[in-house]
Amino acid sequence: MEAAFDGFLRYLRHERNASELTRKAYAEDFASFLDYCEDRHGYFPEPREVDTTFLRGYLAYLHDCGYQRTTIARRLACLRSLFRYCLREQLCDSNPAKALRTPRTGRKLPHYLTxxxxxxxxxxxxxxxxxxxxxxxxxxxxxxxxxxxxxxxxxxxxxxxxxxxxxxxxxxxxxxxxxxxxxxxxxxxxxxxxxxxxxxxxxxxxxxxxxxxxxxxxxxxxxxxxxxxxxxxxxxxxxxxxxHTLRHSFATHLLDGGADLRxxxxxxxxKSLTTTQIYTHVSTARLRDTYELAHPHATAARRKAAENN
Missing domain, CATH: 1.10.443.10 (Intergrase catalytic core)
Known part of the structure; x- marks a missing residue:
């Protein structure tokens, strides 16, 4: 398993051009998986020995330890990419992480400056x-x-x-x-x-x-x-x-100024327009607050909430 991950890191660096920070994050997530294997199973399995049930136990372990859904989702993504690489290199017969559903995390509105x-x-x-x-x-x-x-x-x-x-x-x-x-x-x-x-x-x-x-x-x-x-x-x-707040501010101010999402x-x-769409929520929230404060038919309760915000 460790040898397979070393090969995966080389693949990320030389073929995917992944940054050092990305590779470091994958290494930290993989170390967590190895800790689980040693703590709960007493050994490090070969890639072919890991099945969906094994990984489902790992996700349950992370949940019991109190990890946030965003962390669990990231660690699952790491394993999904790792086993996709193992499948390509014929180190396993299938990707055991493919069938697992990523936890819903929700998306926090980005912090930005006026x-x-x-x-x-x-x-x-x-x-x-x-x-x-x-x-x-x-x-x-x-x-x-x-x-x-x-x-x-x-x-x-x-x-x-x-x-x-x-x-x-x-x-x-x-x-x-x-x-x-x-x-x-x-x-x-x-x-x-x-x-x-x-x-x-x-x-x-x-x-x-x-x-x-x-x-x-x-x-x-x-x-x-x-x-x-x-x-x-x-x-x-x-x-x-x-x-990164300045990047968030850049995008928010462009949309507020009338720039199109594309x-x-x-x-x-x-890479994906879905990633950019988070900034439309920022602008929409601001428009809603403005409406509640300014429109004569906005409810008093909502107007008061907007003023408090």
Whole structure:
């Protein structure tokens, strides 16, 4: 089983172009499955020995341990992908996870910032310090292009076409897309690149990166999270805000401004329109609240609830 999973990880990396974070998540989910096998069965089975009943017992075990449905669904998805790989490599005769139903998880509305809150955040980095200039460019780029933080830190200088003012973005699975750069982000990026300095310890990959840390090497996703936390404290915004919140805000503000869902899907790089549709719920909820507050025939109880929200 462990050898099969090692092969699965190599498959994810070399054939599926899965990111390091994705592979790490799969490894953590698989470790949970191995813990169950050892704890409840006392051994690690071969892929051919695992059947649907075996996996159903694992899901029941996760439920008894109090795991959330989202966690159980993710771990089932890991096993479903693993056994699909095993079936392809003839390590098993069928996919025992295929017949199992994924737990219904429901979808939480994404946390996003209002346009005024975004402006408040973007003005937080000091304009008279090199790192402040860099941080302003980072936040502007995340918001103006709707990037994932991993996509942001992977950007190279050559990925910015200044004539067309667009970014070449490599998303999940190394899938490429074009992201427009707004005028505010263009100014912020230009100012940062004027003072950007590569450090003495930088390798060839670092030298190509748009965003560098204080040592002059490529910025990491964790560093972006830390710098955001610092500016959230300065601006007094909610600590629930993450780098991904700016991506949520980007999509929400586009739809509020009249953009069609297909265009937002392309800009976000979503494979499925279903993924993008979560943002329509955000806009619909806002429209409903506005209606309850403004329409003379809205019920008093609903109007009061909307005012409290």
């Amino acid at each position: 346009t005024s809150e975004v402006s408040q955040l973007l003005e937080a980095p000091p304009a008279n310090h090199p790192l402040g200039i860099r941080d302003r460019a980072i936040l502007e780029t995340l918001y103006t292009a709707g990037l994932r933080v991993a996509e942001l830190v992977a950007l190279d200088i050559e990925d910015w076409d200044r004539d067309a003012n667009v970014l070449l973005v490599r998303g999940k699975g190394r899938k490429e897309r074009i992201a427009p750069v707004g005028s505010y982000a263009e100014r912020a990026l230009s100012r940062w690149l004027e003072i950007r300095e590569v450090g003495p310890r930088a390798n060839s990959d670092d030298q190509q990166a748009i965003f560098l840390n204080k040592f002059g090497t490529r910025l990491t996703t964790r560093s972006v999270g830390r710098l955001l936390e610092k500016h959230l404290q300065t601006s007094g915004l909610s600590n629930k805000t993450s780098p 265009s937002v899907q392309e800009l976000l790089g979503h």
